[in-house]
Amino acid sequence: MESFLKGLNTAQKAAVTSKASILQVLAPPGSGKTKTLTSRVAYLLAHRGFSPQNVICCTFTIKAAREMRERLRGLVGGDLESKLMLGTFHSICRRYLVTYGHLIGIPNNFGIADSDDSLGIIKRLQKQLKFGMDPRAARNKISHRKARGQTIEKVNKTVSKTAEAQEFADIFRRYEDALATSNLLDYDDLLLRCVELLQRYPACVSNIEALLIDEFQDTNNVQFELMKLLASAKKRITVVGDPDQSIYGFRSAEIENLKRMQEYYPGTVVINLEENYRSSSAVLHLAQDVIEQDTERPSKRLKSTHCYGTLPVLRRLHNPHEEAAWIVSEIKRMTKLTGGCIERSDIAILLRSAFLSLLLEKALANAGIPYKMVGGRRFFDRVEVRIILDYLRTISHPDNSSALLSIINTPARKIGDATVAELNRAAEAAKMSLWTIVQQAVKGEAKLEKKLTKPAEQGLKELVTLIKRGQAKLKVFEPAQAPGQLIELVAKELHFLEYLKKQYQEDWEERWENVKELSLQARDVTLESLTAEDQLPEVDGVKQAKIQGAQEVLSRFLANVALSTEIESGEEGEAKSRITISTIHSAKGLEWPVVFVPAVYEGSIPHSRAEDTNEERRLLYVAMTRAKALLYMTLPVMQSRSESESILSQFLSSGIEHRLKDAGPIFDDKVVQDIATILGRLAPSQESLAKGVTMLEENESQYDDIWPLDGSPRAPSLTTVMEFPFSMLQQGQSLNDAMKSKTNFQQSAKYSTFPNSGFTTASHQMSSTSPHIEPVQIQQKLKSAASASSGQGSIATFFNNGTSKQQIEKENLPLPLPSKGPHVTTIHSGKPQPRIPTELSTHRPGLSTVHNPATTAKRPRPVLEETAESNKRAYACFSSSPIKETCNDTMVQHAMLDCIPEPPKYNTTMSSLQQHRSNTGPSSYKSGMLNTLSKPAALTTLSAMSVISGPVTKKTLGVRRSMNGWADRKNK
DNA sequence: CGTAAATGCCTTTTT
């Protein structure tokens, strides 16, 4: 049997070897979609004798394209895979337009307008025309129109009725004009113009023997047309998709395209893949229940191939800060308690909105957990990189006003808003490009209403000189090296290094590294794009445009950049121990053993601005089905900003309670064993499990019992006064003044139980601290840490650095009693609960060193014997919804164990359930006033802390330097 | 008067 048929199930094999010329493979999550698609490519090459250069394979993301190429490399021999036309729709279209665009009047040195450019153009138009429409909305609307094939010609023909529609048509028209005068194509144009090309010159694709499309449910109408055209010669198409995972409606994707395709090609063969090889059936059941809330959806079965596993968790936390802190602590807990079975690279946090990463990044940084970001801002979008690229873009296409505008005063050269506005006005009036006007202005020839200020004129002169020098150099540079050399030229002329140092004192080094990385990239990309990548096979009778000269090379380099995504950060060694943060959208197609989905509240998911609730539900479905073994969803019951409450996402609030539990799992042998089985890994030894327990720090627990389950606050609200380090006050300074110095002590206090947390940006200074610190020094440090905006400072850090015992004792005051009457929150809010049964406390770290960890550390031993009975009773008593499906004994037992119902909220007395818990389960809260009155954990455990703080601090430092994220890059 | 630096608000998802 062929190697690429090995390990395929019947349905997959049928799909791979199907003789059908039009084939649809419907592949739900985890059903081996990519495997099937790549195997089919290999099959087509090996058994049908197709040449790779005559096969097109379309994906939606560059990551997916890259992954497919990787996988194919292993499947097909030699360098066949490199000749394959494999890429995103946009990049394939770009290739055709570069090669054949001249046939329909597109110069082959066109630039590509990314969404920032598009937005910039529209913003300028809005300002000029004084229209009120939101620029983003306008851009989306334009894109939407274009994605449905509505060109400007059609818009021009229809007469707009309302003033609003007229305004829009006007903006649309001018936007298109702006693109044309700047010689730019936007993302939609790439597809649209390629359709136009292929309609008029079908010969360009006369060589194509087979077309394959991944994630077909995400295609829009233009892409549907493109499919027909690209395959027009032989009409052999394979598409793979899943309507349930359609999450790009906002980008005009049409789920209907699957049906349309069947109608358009009557002989279409459909193959369903139904077996899920990814997730535990607990995860799968939940996902299935959620997706089935959509009643319009044709019902579809998904068979699980894994054991039941652990119930997914829906965890309530008080606010987003605690949510982030809880996720961090849960990550630490699981990595330790699974005895090495789960490591950090197995964990992903998937977000509805990118900005949600902010708090998480801070919390992770504080805990010294390295992470990597997927999606979000690309390498090429980082400010420092963007600046250089915009210079290159200006040199390459000076009439591209958006690029020129973004660098006209960067670095600052005294050209302010007023000057720019005047130049723009003049350009508009003269119907000339901004660049033309700028050149005239420098020579004093421009017709300006207001004369330029002297400094502005000087600044403009410098700019013009630089751009012209770049253009001149372009004529003498070796074409292949032009981009790289230009980058160096620009960086040198701008004194860019000095600029970065001045502008970004905190992290200029990293930014400078990025610039160097860019110039490195420039060489690689250029060579690559000059060779195989871009070359379309010669087709009889159609003239190809040839690359000549440095201009074209530069222009292609910039086009490649516009269509590229982040390159993997090549920092070996570290990469494997990082957790992943990603948007749900860019997590599609990927999988992790452990997945967290924060912020599952109304307004976040479904998003408040979403038009299609079903699409939002599918988004959650996609997120959930990324998880192999453990799935966590979290909900901050309060919003941090306003004091408003948040409401659990409608997708999780009805009829699925029995699929969820409200606390993280107890990592007993059974749970760990199941995880190992699902992941196909060796179960960890008892020794490594026991060792994991000893790795817990003083303030950590074996159980998810540190934060209250009902989302009440973890710490008493009035901790500020008590926990503020009085000793840090300078003489004569009032507490209020100190508070004003911007450190958020309320926040710090909440986190002060993490002994190894540190200041994110002031870490360098902190680490070099000598053991003895005078209060004044501390105050200064406090300030510097506070002024670094990303610092989620922790007072504990000061203690780590050797604050005197005296200071600690001043701190060590009893916590105030909550002022409100008896309330569940008061029961739970006591921070310093003994979280581990007392008999285990001697085995906690710091103290346990005298013991042999492997023999003395206790883990949650009894799986069922002791607790199952009581839990079963609890289940029977409190659960409103019985378990639906029939399942085997193990499943029942596990479901029961997992299904401890939520405690009744806001009860004035302790419920019987809570009593039940405190008596039986280790995950229960030790209730009552006793804890509220006892000492704060962070302080009682201080002696142990000093033992562990040294190495921890060191470790986090090393990690932190290499951490890069979407947020926290603006600390000047 | 114009520019630059500081502050306070907000943030859907991607090629």
Added chain:
DNA sequence: GGCATTTACG
């Protein structure tokens, strides 16, 4: 990080 507004500076 973006954007609008305020404040300081020359």
